[in-house]
Amino acid sequence: MKLTLDALEVLDAIDKKGSFAAAANALFRVPSTLTYTIQKLEEDLGFVIFRKEGRRSVLTPAGRVLLEEGRSLLLATQAMIDKAHQVDSGWEVRLNIALDTVWDTQQFLPILTEFQQLNTGVEINLLEEVMGGSLEALIEDRADIVLGGPAPNTPIQGLQFKEVIQSQWCFVTANHHPLTQTNLPLTNEMIAPYTSIVIKDSSRHSPIKSHRLMDKQKQIKVASMQQKISLIEAGIGVGFLPKHKIQNKLDEGTLVTLETTEPTAITPQYCSWKSNNKGKAARWFIDRILSEKI
Amino acid sequence: MKLTLDALEVLDAIDKKGSFAAAANALFRVPSTLTYTIQKLEEDLGFVIFRKEGRRSVLTPAGRVLLEEGRSLLLATQAMIDKAHQVDSGWEVRLNIALDTVWDTQQFLPILTEFQQLNTGVEINLLEEVMGGSLEALIEDRADIVLGGPAPNTPIQGLQFKEVIQSQWCFVTANHHPLTQTNLPLTNEMIAPYTSIVIKDSSRHSPIKSHRLMDKQKQIKVASMQQKISLIEAGIGVGFLPKHKIQNKLDEGTLVTLETTEPTAITPQYCSWKSNNKGKAARWFIDRILSEKI
């Protein structure tokens, strides 16, 4: 490869500044140096880059190719160096965080803000996953950290997880729903006539398992917790929801919890990650989340 | 930019050959030179690229980024140099030739073969255009040369063209078509009951003008001359076709020409190009086509 990036920079400067003299000045060199550099480049590559026109030099077509493509080359080179520095700093180039839909995104934002203030240069991607989908994202390397969602029922090699929150599930309806007029506690038979809203598992491979499915009940399947809340609030259907995600709507009174004979589950929520993840950002988030009082 | 392509090549060689010593040998240098190159690179970039492990050196994560991204950088650089050489040679990097559908592609293949044997490195793209579409391709720089098709009805600035062939249009039907049983010459009224096959103009902007449209006739619109021939041969419809494109089918007898009262047109076919085109390949093709006896 008879070509140096330095020569490409010289070429760029000559074109940008409009003359050898001005470019030399900008590069803190002397004009004759640029003459030397360009002549050497021409000799190395075997074609003419500048031809004289009056008292100034203009690019040949081949020279123009070198200039223009060389510029993208220089940009790509700088990007590579930046990336290498980022990797060397120990901070990942990119960190994918999967938020299970049961987790409240709002709760996570302060942590994210705090991280951004560290100025690590790490690109953060937030993925939303549902139920089993979150763990799958971890296993398949689509995510580095999973926040919320269940622990694997069988321990998985190389995966670590820790409980971060107790999520209490309640049976919920809109404040204007017929069931609010019924005697409590509600039996399965009393609930059965009404449409129930169910979140569809986002995992791509796992067998489909709907959460707390009641057999004969009519169902509407939705993709996220937020959709489920909206539909229940609108009175379209009923279902179980984690209390912490709807506390504000319970306070406002648009949603109400109703006692059921079926005991309401308390499902623990986990933070999961790969044990072999040595990245600083991943470590920071895990430590930060586990230390959080929720 | 404190980085040289040479250093990236050294890095590549060390990884490929597995050791400083082997790489040095491959690069016709001495091992200590590579040590110097790498140490200088590390100093310039400000991070460690190799760390010792036993008696050999292994890449750090940042070093691996440099190696892998550096490789694509080297490839891109070489591609740029090749392209510059191609441009310098005066031969275009790419030449787009639009063949109007009236032109016989088969006739053009020997010329193309001849060109390929010149080993110019020019990438040839063949476009198929219909009627006015071919000239439009030229104006809009999608094509460098247009072969076949009409001359512009108003002379266009910067465009050159020359007649290359007299295309004689005949009224054609399948050999089993009812019209073959009729008294000749055919009048418009005799033709009108039968479906006519019409080529749809491929130009994107020009007002639509179907060729030799007969008013009350049923029509089927097709996209190319080849399709038109197929449909007529199948007896689906009838229409005017350039004699030179169907000579073999006339000889075989699957198609027949019928005399009409309407005089059959003799439309000249042109080769068109931009006058400011200085490329060697464009010039070669134009000269070659104009000198051809057809």
Add this chain to the structure above:
DNA sequence: CCAATTTGTTCGAAAAAACTGAATAGTTTT
């Protein structure tokens, strides 16, 4: 287990490359 081999590094000397500054010649501006 010890000698031989292979590894990468250090260091002084030598070679090559890059850079400088003054002189020069051509072109445009004033």
Add this chain to the structure above:
DNA sequence: AAAACTATTCAGTTTTTTCGAACAAATTGG
């Protein structure tokens, strides 16, 4: 016609790169 600006040439200097011998550490082989 002089002044200002262009890029280039060239001899001399500085910097960078390369070499080769000597060395230390790690592995291999008999």
